[in-house]
Amino acid sequence: MGTVLALAIGAPVSAESLIALRNLRSQTVITAADLQRATHATPGALSNPKDAIGLETKVTIYAGRPIMPQDLGPPAIVERNQIVSLNYHHAGLAIVTEGRALDRGGVGDRIRVMNLTSRSTVAGSITVDGSITVAP
Structure with missing residues (x-):
C-alpha cells in the first residue's frame, strides 16, 4: 500500500x-x-x-x-572607561586587580582593558558579573 x-x-x-x-x-x-x-x-x-x-x-x-x-x-554590561575587576587564573596562580575598560561590551565579548597598576593593556572576556577574565 x-x-x-x-x-x-x-x-x-x-x-x-x-x-x-x-x-x-x-x-x-x-x-x-x-x-x-x-x-x-x-x-x-x-x-x-x-x-x-x-x-x-x-x-x-x-x-x-x-x-x-x-x-x-547581547546588551552591554561594561561601558568604556568603566573601572572593572581583572581576573587572571593559571596553574594555581590567581591575580585580581582593577582595570579601566577601553571598549564596551556584553557577556562573552572580548575587550581591551588597561591594568591600573602597571598601565599595560590586556584583552579579556566579559563575565556575567561584569568582571574581565584574562587568560594566558
Missing part, C-alpha cells in the same frame, strides 16, 4: 519578517514596542519577536527596515 503525498503548486505561502517600528539608534535595547511584523519576507531577517527582544542594536536600524540577526547582540 503506497503513501499519497499531496503537493499544492502555486499555493500562497505566508511569511513574515520583523521590521523596526521606529528608528533604533545603535546601543538601543529592543522591546516589543520597537517591532512590527511585515507581511513580506526578507531573506535572513528575523521573524520571531522573541529572537530580538532584550538584545541591543549594534548599528542604527531605520523605521520600516528588517531586523537582521547580525545587527543585534
Whole structure:
C-alpha cells in the first residue's frame, strides 16, 4: 500500500519578517514596542519577536527596515572607561586587580582593558558579573 503525498503548486505561502517600528539608534535595547511584523519576507531577517527582544542594536536600524540577526547582540554590561575587576587564573596562580575598560561590551565579548597598576593593556572576556577574565 503506497503513501499519497499531496503537493499544492502555486499555493500562497505566508511569511513574515520583523521590521523596526521606529528608528533604533545603535546601543538601543529592543522591546516589543520597537517591532512590527511585515507581511513580506526578507531573506535572513528575523521573524520571531522573541529572537530580538532584550538584545541591543549594534548599528542604527531605520523605521520600516528588517531586523537582521547580525545587527543585534547581547546588551552591554561594561561601558568604556568603566573601572572593572581583572581576573587572571593559571596553574594555581590567581591575580585580581582593577582595570579601566577601553571598549564596551556584553557577556562573552572580548575587550581591551588597561591594568591600573602597571598601565599595560590586556584583552579579556566579559563575565556575567561584569568582571574581565584574562587568560594566558
